[in-house]
Amino acid sequence: MDAHTGYAEGLLAIARAEGDVNTTKSQLADVARAVAGNEELRSTLSNNLVPAAVRGQIVDDVLEGKTTDVVRGIVGMIVAAGRGGQLNEIVQAFIGLAASSSGKAVATVRSAVALTSAQEQQLVAALKQKTGADVELQVVVDPSVVGGAVTTIGDTVIDGSLRTRLAQMREAL
Numbered sequence: 772m773d774a775h776t777g778y779a780e781g782l783l784a785i786a787r788a789e790g791d792v793n794t795t796k797s798q799l800a801d802v803a804r805a806v807a808g809n810e811e812l813r814s815t816l817s818n819n820l821v822p823a824a825v826r827g828q829i830v831d832d833v834l835e836g837k838t839t840d841v842v843r844g845i846v847g848m849i850v851a852a853g854r855g856g857q858l859n860e861i862v863q864a865f866i867g868l869a870a871s872s873s874g875k876a877v878a879t880v881r882s883a884v885a886l887t888s889a890q891e892q893q894l895v896a897a898l899k900q901k902t903g904a905d906v907e908l909q910v911v912v913d914p915s916v917v918g919g920a921v922t923t924i925g926d927t928v929i930d931g932s933l934r935t936r937l938a939q940m941r942e943a944l
Contacts, residue, residue, distance in 0.1 A: 775857065779864035782845055783872065786865075789841045796869050798842040800909060802834065803862040806855075817856030826850045866909060876904045881913040882920040898924060 786795035806813050812833070816826055827847045834843040849858055870877040878898050880886065886894070891908055898906040902924060913921075918933030 774854070775860045775864040776868070778849065778854070778861045779868045782861070782865040783868050785841065785845060786869070791839075791841075792869055794839060795842055795845070796866055798838045799845065799862045800866060802838065802842065802846055803859045804911060807859050813856070816850050816858070819853045823851040823853075826855060870907045874905060875907045876902060876924055877909055878906050878922055878924040879909045879911060880920050880922045881911045881916050883912070883914055883916045883918060885912055886910050886920075894920075894922070898922070 782795070782799070783792070786792040789795065806816060812829075815821060815829060818826075827850060830847045830850050831843060834846060838846075846858070849855065849861060854861060867877050876898075878894075880894065891910065895906050895908055906924065916932050916934075919931040919936070921932050921935075922929040
């Protein structure tokens with residue numbers, strides 16, 4: 772078992788004990804995305820030369836009032852343990868473990884804009900039909916996806932982005 776899986780199992784146990792796996796999952800995903808998108812914050816939280824108490828205080832200051840105490844405590848624990856640079860990987864392992872323990876597959880969808888509820892429902896239905904499994908969506912707004920969406924479910928990547936479509940058209944011509 773790797774460290775990410777070990778942390779994921781611990782996070783799932785905490786979330787279950789607190790009685791709200793879905794909120795924990797959603798908020799941790801938001802925090803991981805925010806940290807990944809902020810170079811200064813990411814480098815500070817992953818820098819083990821910065822004292823753990825200082826990194827913990829930064830986590831408290833940034834997340835105060837924005838997440839539950841449980842999520843703030845989880846992120847603080849990960850950062851204090853010197854795993855701040857692996858926050859995204861740990862959270863992704865937790866999300867996958869939580870979904871698989873409830874019999875679902877996780878599909879990460881990257882698109883330039885947020886999906887509407889109707890689009891999410893259509894995508895879930897299409898992915899369920901394609902995979903034969905119940906699917907839980909994790910939508911990531913990624914401006915680098917010019918148009919369309921890129922969906923990853925397990926080891927399968929479905930690239931419906933405009934960039935890929937244009938490249939395919941270029942090759943065909």
